[in-house]
Amino acid sequence: MSAPLLDVRDLSVAYGRAEVVHNVSIQVTQGALVTVIGANGAGKTTLLNALMGLLGARGAITFRGRPIANVPLEARVQQGLCLVPERRELFADMPVEDNLLLGGIRRSRAERNQTLEQVFSQFPRLKERRRQLAGTLSGGERQMLAMGRALMARPTLLMLDEPSLGLAPRIVRDIFQILTELRASGVSILLVEQNARAALQVADYAYVMELGAITTQGSPAEIAQDSRLVESYLGLGGNDY
Amino acid sequence: MDTTIFLFLLQDGVINGAVYALVAIALVLVFAVTRVIFVPQGEFVAFAALTVAALENGRAPSTPWLLLALGILAAIAEVVWHFRDLTVKRIVRVALLDLALPVALLWLTLALAPMKLGQLVNILLAIALITPMGPMIYRIAFEPLAHSSVLVLLMAAFGVHFSLIGLGLVFFGPEGSGTTPLSSASFSLGDLVVTGQSVAVLIVTAALLVLFALFFGRTLLGKALRACSSNRIGARLVGIPTSAAGQFSFAIAALLGAVSGILVGPLMTVFYDSGFLIGLKAFVAAIIGGLVSYPLTVIAALGVGFAEALFSFWASNFKEVLVFTLIIPVLAWRSIYAPYHEESE
Secondary structure (H helix, E strand, O other): OOOOOEEEEEEEEEEOOEEEEEEEEEEEOOOOEEEEEOOOOOOHHHHHHHHHOOOOOEEEEEEOOEEOOOOOHHHHHHOOEEEEOOOOOOOOOOEHHHHHHHHOOOOOHHHHHHHHHHHHHHOHHHHHOOOOEHHHOOHHHHHHHHHHHHHOOOOOEEEEEOOOOOOOHHHHHHHHHHHHHHHHOOOEEEEEEOOHHHHHHHOOEEEEEEOOEEEEEEOHHHHHHOHHHHHHHHOOOOOOO | OOHHHHHHHHHHHHHHHHHHHHHHHHHHHHHHHHOOOOOOHHHHHHHHHHHHHHHHOOOOOOHHHHHHHHHHHHHHHHHHHOOOOOOHHHHHHHHHHHHHHHHHHHHHHHHHHHHOOOHHHHHHHHHHHHOOHHHHHHHHHHHHHOOOOHHHHHHHHHHHHHHHHHHHHHHHOOOOEOOOOOOOOEEEEOOEEEEHHHHHHHHHHHHHHHHHHHHHHHOHHHHHHHHHHHOHHHHHHOOOOHHHHHHHHHHHHHHHHHHHHHHHOOOOOEOOOOHHHHHHHHHHHHHHOOOOOHHHHHHHHHHHHHHHHHHHHHOHHHHHHHHHHOHHHHHHHHHHHOOOOOOOO
16 A cells, blocks of 8 residues: 555644644545544644644654654645645635635746636635625635635645535535535545534545544444434434435 | 815825825735834834935945844844754854955945945845845844744844934934935926926835735735635644744834835935834835735825825824724724634634
8 A cells, every 4th residue: 555645653742731633644545535523623624723733733644755753734735735724714805716815826927827727617606706895705615715716726625614604504515516526536535524424425435533533433334323423413314414 | 275285195195194194005925924013113214214315325324234233133033943943054144144244245335335326226225235134133022032922023123123223313313314315307287397206216115015915915925925814724734834934924024114215315305213113104004904905004104195195285283193092982982892802823
């Protein structure tokens, strides 16, 4: 088996003295969609922020065969790591198109324009609203814009933090549909979700995070059969999403 | 007051206001990108005017020595703060920008000063000497604090202000000086005498404001700077290097300060510490613009300039007090109507 695209070993993250992520080890192989599920407060967002470089951490992070634990955030973006944060963090007072173009700021102009067309074909809605200010978009459109902006950087690994949060079920379905399309187009994805049922349906591999540590991992089918996890995270019956 | 006096005061106010506008938009820009309320902005104004004055007298100004001192400090800061990630590229950049550039400018100044090559050379040299000070100051004082609160950054800004005032006294001495006007022409409009200097101030300010608007509205680099102020985390996530953005905004601020200094040099006697009052009046305008809006800031700056002219006519002893009092109703209005935002991050 080839080396994983992202290899995280014994990563710990602390806010001051309070350690909130303890010795987490996860791997994402090239082309896979890997999910980390867990309850609110399990440390999932902290984990992603540390992987991106927004937070300092102890432990080893290897991305595309190179250690990046001491690499600053901007250089991680340059190397192909991108995060779509939970709060989207859009440039609210700028038009959709400028938000997207800034996403590709580290790429050449030709590459940027070409990727912009690709993103517009993936998200036709954004093309319709290209002149509209990002702050005036609906929740679903903002999520699409956040994803589109991250894709403008041509990431090798796209990390998403709760893309379904606060969105209507129909829009959540659209977002997850787009995630599967992205994976099919060759982008590797690390998806952090509270909506475990939706995440497990699209993922190739899943980790369960509880109280800052990875407690279970396996294929989505295995996780879905674990009766304790089903009870804690998936609930019984209900809708697909 | 008759119309002639009114028109005269209006002209005077607009000229002063135009200079305040340049200083104020620099304040807004620096705050938007770095959250620093850049108290020492006025120092660039004073130092630029003093530099041109020295050059006009055929003396070599002390500015390149000050630049070299800042360059050495910036180089030391770079080595101290980035000791772990010192790459060859970084060392070369430090050697070139912090040491070689000031030395080259020093040599150029010493060579050109006695030749008295004329106004244009003096102005360009002053701009070249002042502009690099911006990014150097950012790297010495503000980059290590980049993630601190606005209050901490403000205290650092005051520290830089007092240091620069001290350095200004050492390098430029206590004497004040003025410079020759950009244009000695003058013409009458009815009863009003319009000087060429006034027209030059207006043209230069208007041109810079248009350039400024084009840069931020049309270019990706300008948009990247706006992105830093729109959403700091978002800007970092798309890979905009925040340190480079900070240095760039400080360079623009220093450039605007230098131009302002060249414009006010002929209008007043400039001392090493004259910049503070200019900066403070520009700050009033920047606050009226909410430290966000450039057009509002420019209008406010013109208003401050005009108010100053009126106050100096009516109650010249209380001129400064009255100008600064303008800020109180604005703050009261803002605190009543503007929603309170908790500082993010």
